[in-house]
Amino acid sequence: MDDDAVFRALADASRRQLLDRLHRRNGQTLGELCEGLEMTRQAVAKHLAILEEANLVSFKRQGREKLHFINPVPINAIAERWISKFERGRLRALATLKKALEGEEP
Template structure:
């Protein structure tokens, strides 16, 4: 966590995070335009943010797009805010609310969040497709599917209804899962698409979730993904559920 606190200590880097929170998927040129700083200076600050996993990038053609990754902020909140009284963590709480509390609006509407989990690709994949595992971190939801392309992929709720519906678009066991995403709590919203990508990195796995056209999805999606990732990471690394209540 030292890299996270170091990255957040600088006001310029916090300004970059605020900019990406307001508009995801910005290029270096766009980020540079909002700061009175040289291009090289902005690049140095972005490098610190990337090393702390607070910013992730995606390259499309000649352009490199930058995204706020709030998962580390959630981990800081779980470790340093939840166990203590609010007055002792007011700065961190305000920061968390600032980065996560507002609805993200983006010209390039892809939400990207990633985390590093001390586990194996096999165990991580099992946690994504095994209903006995998903109910421990996915708000009690038991994933239901035969995990074949074109098959239904859905989470029934505890009242006999459907919490989340969709179908399998692409599947590569232990590497990649792509599904459509249709939230039952917002029946007026169209289906969007979510990709889960697993990349082994020594003793850990990097899990990246990309929600395409997430602006069209149901409200609460961004905060929901961050809590799901935190719960998944906690479960795989400790064997115990995080027990975070479902966001309103």
């Protein structure tokens, strides 16, 4: 799994919004995902392409329509990994930070 692609994909608010929309209703077409957004269809398609490249979204052709599906695996995997990575030592880091900001040595 490509961490970098996922982080870059999530860095844009419009793309996170698209994920939200798919989360609320999965399997939407490009046209549906465009509704109410202040962006051209082409811009939305580019965002979806980036989400697809990060494997956060998959799609399926259905006639002339393109149905988009959220892929919950990478986002959860990365979040879990980062949590477990920083969780060990989290309290210690917090204490260190607090002491430092108070002007003492940890």
